[in-house]
Amino acid sequence: MANENNKNVQKMVDAITPMEEDFGQWYTDVVKKAELVDYSGVKGCMVIRPYGYAIWENIQKDLDARFKALGHENVYMPMFIPESLLQREKDHVAGFAPECAWVTIGGENQLTERLCVRPTSETLFCEHYKSIIHSYRDLPKLYNQWCNVVRWEKTTRPFLRTSEFLWQEGHTMHETEDEARAETQQMLQVYKEFYAEALAIPAVTGRKTEKEKFAGAEETYTIEPMMHNGVALQGGTSHYFGDGFTRAFDITFTDRENKVRYPFQTSWGVSTRSIGAIIMTHGDDNGLILPPRVAPIQVVIIPIAQHKEGVLEKAAEVKAQLAKKFRVSLDDSDNSTGWKFSQYEMKGVPLRLELGPRDIEAGNCVLVSRVSRNKTVVSLDNLVEEVEKALNAVHDELYARAEENLKNKTFEARTMEEFLDIAENHPGFIKAMWCGDVECEDKLKEVTGGVKSRCIPFHEDVLSDTCVCCGKKAKHMVVWGRQY
């Protein structure tokens, strides 16, 4: 059996296409072989398998605690939006109608009004807020929901773009514009900290251009991590709506001066795409590398020469000790040690703990980092501290490596020629000046075959006075790049 399994794994590891050869195929191989997802017979929908879903549970737990610490409360809105409700805000419906799935039959009857399966829930929140907001004393309302949403996509990829996906959507209402704007910024900052602290992913943050902002928003802020291959992934967005929706939905409140006013609104979301960001930021040719704070298994214990007396007993003891603080797994199966090493490397377990007869005799074990592959001999006496230190080191290594990649693959273009050369030959982000006209955005996308504005970052360098595209006076420095 050990032999048979060895063969299996040999085949399994071989079957991961090298990144340099075909990054897209590498991604597909990894999500499938690491058992994160399975394809389903439903067009564009995925099955999230236990190992993938456990990552999502850890993401939820981390984000949810951050939201609640800032006073947000969870709620649940219906998943159906009557067509008339969706149409209430004109820009919003124009943005979402083309990708809606529509329920037209319910309980064997044709519906008199068709229902959209929510692509996002601004309209539902507005309807509810209208019924519960009356006075300034009812504000702010800081709501969030965890749910599934549907956007009918033509081409889909697990986690990155699926017709149905899981996410959280925060929806808040405020007395003043200042307060709502501060909330928008605060939640972007929460996302940035979450990406850095939980996922070990650095990112560029900033404001979307008019063309790229959310349908119905006044401002959209975005967090844009760079994947290993230099392509951007929109990791989360935070929108300031002003009073656009509250006017459209006639949501009013009596303010402190007894005047009737419209409240100001925000929304913000992070989805299962963040799992795609983890895979493509940290993974390597051996498979996944999971950041320790969301890894379903943080430490895997591999007994060495496990048939020898006392090894499995000691391994079980070590597991029990570590389980109090970490997500730990012990593989005492009959599979060969080599198979186990490959298997857990492929599954991206951040830390491997090897424990054999000689280690036990010396009162030690060996910790092996999935990132650096460094082996450290540590004493079993203060194992919890050592494991904690090692996991933090993995996190820091991952972050540093991703930051290095982001730095190395960020370029500056001062002329159109430079821009085109980088777009063609150097995958990554391009910093370049922009006049503010959508025509130049469109043109840059067209001539490069897909390079789009990622954001106007909070800290703009001044690279020159003129737009890289049209040569007119520049208004902003924009970060440009291809995207998932």
Added chain:
Amino acid sequence: MANENNKNVQKMVDAITPMEEDFGQWYTDVVKKAELVDYSGVKGCMVIRPYGYAIWENIQKDLDARFKALGHENVYMPMFIPESLLQREKDHVAGFAPECAWVTIGGENQLTERLCVRPTSETLFCEHYKSIIHSYRDLPKLYNQWCNVVRWEKTTRPFLRTSEFLWQEGHTMHETEDEARAETQQMLQVYKEFYAEALAIPAVTGRKTEKEKFAGAEETYTIEPMMHNGVALQGGTSHYFGDGFTRAFDITFTDRENKVRYPFQTSWGVSTRSIGAIIMTHGDDNGLILPPRVAPIQVVIIPIAQHKEGVLEKAAEVKAQLAKKFRVSLDDSDNSTGWKFSQYEMKGVPLRLELGPRDIEAGNCVLVSRVSRNKTVVSLDNLVEEVEKALNAVHDELYARAEENLKNKTFEARTMEEFLDIAENHPGFIKAMWCGDVECEDKLKEVTGGVKSRCIPFHEDVLSDTCVCCGKKAKHMVVWGRQY
């Protein structure tokens, strides 16, 4: 403002219809006034508000830990089921097709095959299991998912019957019939313990009759708590499927003797209906009473004479102390003490902690139970222990009271006359013998205007030898009752 609020609360408490007058209206008043739900413009769908959703989060946390302790893993399946997939198992589709919502348009195009919004996910799990189960080594598979489902209902009531609801659905696959049957029973037992230990709700458990079992199941087991008014609520079900679905979906595995066989399957679910059970089991004319282990606020601190020096400071200190172990809230608003008392009674907070200048001087505070209204003076020195004791006492009181209600409202009928008399005059459960024929079930339902078999309990009393309805030889003792 205090006056205005007093008026409000007076009105609010008045507005709850007394249970004895109209139980249905009492229920509607409570869910609305306690801010558990809001109605939405979407037919049959509800908005679950923060206070209601927090109960669900606590239920999820409790149940999820019970599932995981038994080796179950969470996954996520698509929410859409292609019509051809739903039709694969004949009894199943016959049961669910009449209450399906159908997506027929996606991304502006008519779909070639319409998609059902999942009413339950047996078919999706089967499709996935077919792709991942090959050998006995792949078994058992113990999966669960937390999600929303849709069943198109004609008449709806918050939590009890809504077109969309939230639930968990466990779906497991096993090598042997024995193992699958044991899983079915085990999960029913988990539900029984959850209802008793987390919700303080006792219940009758047993097997559904052929007529009442789940579409496609060989056996359905059920947990049936009795509401305060004597009406049953199906609190959770656990199904044994045999190999019906696995044959229909052609799911096979190679067993230990190298033979190809069909695995055996179970599924089991508990939904947001359980919140309805909490409300109708424990509530009273003053509003909700929440069982402490799922209450969003377990202890509310009400400062007495809070304008006096040191009161609010001490209250904040007490809150910080309790917050380490309990979900605690301090109401230091300007509202009157009377308003606060009524408000938190209505919201069903299990324990009130009163703290005034004299208490502080004596080093005490007063604990008031929401159930018994008993006041206990306890020392601030060992407050955490006292609060823990008091919360456990509330739990026990609630359970005992509900058990008393269940006992008092369970009757025995040995003749049709007795059965009819009880059905008409004594709301509750009826124990009566049954021949096993569906005709008698149908007849009893018809003549009583809605009394149905709840279950064949695990422990059947022998009340007589003959069926209460037709007089033929009795096969089982059945518990009968009206239901939500």
